[in-house]
Amino acid sequence: MKRHFIFTFIIFLLAVSNSSSQRNYSLYFNGNHRGSIIIVPFYSLQNSYMETRALTFEAWVKPMRVDTGANIVNKAIGACKDNWVLGDEGKLSLLFGTSNNCSGGFFASRKGGLTYGVWQHIAGVWDGDTLRTFVNGLQIATTFYNGIPVANDIDMSVGANNHWNGDYVGFRGFIDEVRYSNCARYKNSFTPEKYLEADSNTVFLYHFDEGIGKTVHDASFNSITAQGKEIRWSTDTPDNHYGEYAPNKHTALLLHLNETNGLISHDASKGQNDGRTVRNLVTHGRFVRAKKVVVAEDRVVVKQNPLLDFTKFNEFTTECWLLIASMPKDTTVVLMKKDGEWSLLLLSSGKVQFQIQAGGQEHNRISEVETPRPLTLNKWIHLAAGWRGTSQNQILHVDGNLVSSISNAVRSIVRNQSPLYIGDVGIETHAAFSIDEIRISDAALASSAFNLPIPPVEIKAEWRGKTVQIQWEHFLNGIGTSHYNVYRGTDSISFVYLGSTTAAIFYDSSVAERTSCYYQISEVDSTNFESIRLHFAKATTGRFGTNINEAIIIGIGTTVLLLFVGYLVLKRKQTSQSVDKLTPAIPLERKTENTVSLISLLGGFHVTDSS
Secondary structure: OHHHHHHHHHHHHHHHHHHHOOOOOEEEEEOOOOOOEEEEOHHHHOOOOOOOOOEEEEEEEEEOOOOOOOEEEEOOOOOOOOOEEEEEEEOOEEEEEEEOOOOOEEEEEEOOOOOOOOOEEEEEEEOOOEEEEEEOOEEEEEEEOOOOOOOOOOOEEEOOOOOOOOOOOOOEEEEEEEEEEOOOOOOOOOOOOOOOOOOOOEEEEEOOOOOOOOEEOEOOOOOOOEEEEOOEEEOOOHHHOOOOOOOOOOEEEEEOOOOOOOOEEOEOOOOOOOEEEOOOOEEEOOOOEEEEEOOOOOOEEEOOOHHHOOOOOOEEEEEEEEEEEEOOOOOEEEEEEOOOOEEEEEOOOOOEEEEEEOOHHHOOOEEEEEOOOOOOOOOOEEEEEEEEOOOOEEEEEEOOEEEEEEOOOOOOOOOOOOOEEEOOOOOOOOOEEEEEEEEEEOOOOOHHHHOOOOOOEEEEEEEEOOEEEEEEEOOOOOOOEEEEEEEEEOOOOOOEEEEEEOOOEEEEOOOOOOOEEEEEEEEEEOOOOEOOOOOEEEEEOOOOOOOHHHHHHHHHHHHHHHHHHHHHHHHHHHHHHHHHHHOOOOOHHHHHHHHHHHHHHOOOOOOOOOO
């Protein structure tokens, strides 16, 4: 009995340990179709869709090459022996379908269906009559097909097709959560799960969470083990990327810096201009992972690319997230085009400076802007430096707030073929910082493009009864608002945290009467990053408040009191006249005393004695 208990307890611990280690990894495929691939043996699969006449292929993918034309899930040979394929048809066009003998193929495809450099869920579904293709739960293409697919006895592959010869490229990018089902799971729009589950219709399900080796294990009841070649484990996964930047038409370079091994930092932009890491120190990032810079060797070098030549655009913006652990003794490079052009520097004062070297007739002229005060230590800070030569504007944002700008910047930028350096510190600087999410754009971006929570505006504070009501306007921006933080101060400079709310209204009932108080509001996003606080509102409380009903009650009460006092005065006067008729005359001094006593009794009202 005791042994049985110990054995059960050990199994429980192993299960808990295994479950806690899930959702940690994906697989990176390098595009070599003969090398970087996962092979699923045919003898374990057979043609499992023949009886049900239905199937679903699905996966989470992050393409890192624009013109791949590569298969993601494949069981096709070619030359009239084709079968099923779900893949990138080229130029980010998603394709799903089958070939039937030599009569041609039946495919549901759409050009531009995929997005470069970001995670997206894809699915190919056949219900016996229709082929459907989905991206992120939305149906993007359909094709009628009610035939019988051509059966073959080849292995299924993930990431490439190892049965085709000749000039062929494999999928380059990340793949995670691959599930093959012998049913049509989706017919209408749906919300994809980040972590797929196995059920009775699952033929195989690969979470790719092993993190080591070349064997991947099936999470379904069939236990179909697959083998990988030239695969690389990565912590770049779908459920770790809420908030990271996605490339757009202006993105010239985008480094997520999530790599935990190797010496390559992958460029998620269309330029595919990967950086080479001299010494790979990895730390927790603003979103997932980040590069840590401590000594001169802790740098990433990105070779020159035509997309990084901004002389033809005459404007650009460079962004990054920075966490400073210690200030340098000398100027330290955060980002810099070697041999001039432009640089983002961390000064020994703790301030950040953005420099641009002019080209053309202004050659050797340098314009610069810098933060007005040192940056905060041990806190993730978003930096964005922009330049537009046509208007000679040069600006610097900190956490989305414009902190420095000039209107007489250089008109043009020097052109060179030097690489971009990320973190080139001097030997004696002893600086330490972490850097994440480096994005360089060929346009001068506004702060609304930085995916940051925007500080609320139009803040109003009003005294109502015995409570201050604070309201504000808010914007839907960044990566989703979690809540608002409310701050109160006795002046417009010093504020302390008061509370939080998910609505754009807050009630403060803890303020004393007859005081003036000031309020500031900040927006906090879903990653717990708080916006700056730019605006404030003032409220002055009253004794009884400014409520109209209370004012009416006070007015009525005052009128009744005055009428009652008048009645007492009149009554006193009548009584005094009656006494004078029955008693001898009172000396003048006595009358005065009575008048003073009456005045005292009535609380200071001036009453004239007419006797």
